[in-house]
Amino acid sequence: MKTRITELFAIQHPIIQGGMHFVGYAELAAAVSNAGGLGIITALTQGTPEKLTDEIKRCNQMTDKPFGVNMTFLPTLTPPDYPAMFQAVIDGGVKVVETAGNNPQQWLPMLKDAGIKVIHKCTAVRHALKAQKIGCDAVSVDGFECGGHPGEDDIPNFILLPRAADELTIPFVASGGMADARSLVAALALGAEGINMGTRFIATEEAPVHEKVKQAIITASELDTRLVMRPLRNTERVLNNAAVTRLLEKEKALGDELEFKDIIDEVAGVYPKIMLDGDMDAGAWSCGMVAGLIDDAPSVKVLIDRIMSEADAIIDQRLSGLRGA
Numbered sequence: 001m002k003t004r005i006t007e008l009f010a011i012q013h014p015i016i017q018g019g020m021h022f023v024g025y026a027e028l029a030a031a032v033s034n035a036g037g038l039g040i041i042t043a044l045t046q047g048t049p050e051k052l053t054d055e056i057k058r059c060n061q062m063t064d065k066p067f068g069v070n071m072t073f074l075p076t077l078t079p080p081d082y083p084a085m086f087q088a089v090i091d092g093g094v095k096v097v098e099t100a101g102n103n104p105q106q107w108l109p110m111l112k113d114a115g116i117k118v119i120h121k122c123t124a125v126r127h128a129l130k131a132q133k134i135g136c137d138a139v140s141v142d143g144f145e146c147g148g149h150p151g152e153d154d155i156p157n158f159i160l161l162p163r164a165a166d167e168l169t170i171p172f173v174a175s176g177g178m179a180d181a182r183s184l185v186a187a188l189a190l191g192a193e194g195i196n197m198g199t200r201f202i203a204t205e206e207a208p209v210h211e212k213v214k215q216a217i218i219t220a221s222e223l224d225t226r227l228v229m230r231p232l233r234n235t236e237r238v239l240n241n242a243a244v245t246r247l248l249e250k251e252k253a254l255g256d257e258l259e260f261k262d263i264i265d266e267v268a269g270v271y272p273k274i275m276l277d278g279d280m281d282a283g284a285w286s287c288g289m290v291a292g293l294i295d296d297a298p299s300v301k302v303l304i305d306r307i308m309s310e311a312d313a314i315i316d317q318r319l320s321g322l323r324g325a
């Protein structure tokens with residue numbers, strides 16, 4: 001399939017694996033890129049520019065296809081060394097950067113000079129337009145369904161994607177709630193030129209996370225996510241568990257008085273415990289409503305090939321058939 005996204009990133013299929021904290025390691029990014037999509041390493045998970053350099057090197061050894069690095073700008077207690085992280089990306093010969101969480105404008109000149117394409121992830125049309133204006137090459141439009149940070153507007157993709165299509169001239173991918181060929185074809189129909197998936201890629205053979213995480217996604221239904229940190233205007237969609245229940249009780253009890261320090265035990269430093277150790281109640285971890293559509297953990301190649309072949313069947317058979325004689 002050829003779209004402006006496959007052309008822009010020189011990939012075979014219009015499928016991107018979004019950056020994911022403690023999931024987006026070289027193993028997963030390389031598997032996605034080798035299967036014809038765009039895999040993405042998550043920079044902040046690495047912790048230091050030196051470790052990011054090593055991770056990019058490892059990924060380069062696992063694939064000769066293009067892959068990207070996610071750079072997330074979120075409120076953190078101690079800001080990472082972004083300049084050195086970006087330099088590591090440039091020095092590593094990375095072709096694509098996915099930015100998220102805040103305006104990437106100050107980093108664009110150095111990335112552009114290095115010939116790197118930038119896709120910015122946003123949850124609102126106004127932010128997508130800003131990304132276009134400052135020179136991003138593409139955007140990833142993240143609907144309210146998404147795992148992670150859906151923003152504060154709560155606009156689901158059935159509205160957000162056609163709104164983005166009406167306003168944008170640069171290409172965009174649909175993100176949030178994407179799982180299969182139906183998602184891809186629907187996203188294309190709504191004006192996107194591909195899809196970005198997070199949660200779906202965690203439940204794959206190559207995702208280097210604990211088996212219990214994959215099982216939790218397979219077991220979960222579309223009813224099992226919760227929104228946390230809304231009172232802090234840092235809303236995150238997470239899978240419900242004991243820590244999330246505790247966190248939501250604190251939010252209810254403290255109301256507008258809630259401060260980050262009140263919920264630090266449930267949200268800070270919990271990812272390694274969950275993703276690596278499989279301690280499933282250690283804290284709140286991002287997960288999309290799309291968990292309700294996920295009931296297996298195939299290899300990344302099987303997943304991507306299945307999406308592409310079933311998409312062809314939907315377009316050629318189901319949709320064409322609807323037109324009648």
Ligand SMILES: Cc1cc2nc3c(=O)[nH]c(=O)nc-3n(C[C@H](O)[C@H](O)[C@H](O)COP(=O)(O)O)c2cc1C
Binds near residue numbers: 019099175
């Ligand atoms: C476990 C997990 C961790 C994530 N971490 C990040 C992150 O560090 N940076 C980021 O930009 N997006 C992050 N995301 C969001 C994904 O890149 C993607 O936008 C989102 O998962 C799409 O929604 P979906 O889960 O419905 O596919 C994360 C998502 C999940 C599920």
